[in-house]
């Protein structure tokens with residue numbers, strides 16, 4: 001799989017630094033880049049390929065960050081997983097662009113993925129922060145129809161999300177934008 005975002009590391013230095021901090025500070029729950037209510041989105045459009053990478057505190061999406069044990073919590077996690085698995089609707093990609101999902105990956109400790117750092121005891125885990133990462137690649141038959149990326153439905157679906165810090169790379173260049181529910185429209 002071609003990863004546009006990784007092909008452009010210069011564009012993502014702050015995010016890479018944030019991810020490194022994420023890994024190292026995880027066991028103390030002191031994530032500098034993890035602020036509840038705030039998510040990050042990388043979006044890259046190159047020819048017919050659209051790539052979206054959403055990184056969100058689990059709190060914004062499911063309302064908690066511990067691994068679900070009760071039936072109610074498990075149901076909540078399953079519902080969020082199902083919503084994230086429908087990215088065409090979640091990101092309101094216009095039908096006229098003819099986008100299809102080429103690949104998608106959903107990763108989170110809440111989805112049963114093993115955390116990368118397992119050198120700390122399980123006892124302290126309930127106070128740790130957890131994120132949900134969603135990575136999508138689309139092939140769009142008519143990319144010219146992708147003038148905008150409307151995150152309105154994302155805010156509507158996950159109302160605990162207050163702000164999304166977006167790195168957008170498209171035909172007109174690269175931009176960093178902060179979007180909110182009231183100003184959720186991005187222009188490529």
Ligand SMILES: [Zn+2]
Nearest residue numbers: 057065129130
């Ligand atoms: Zn957290």
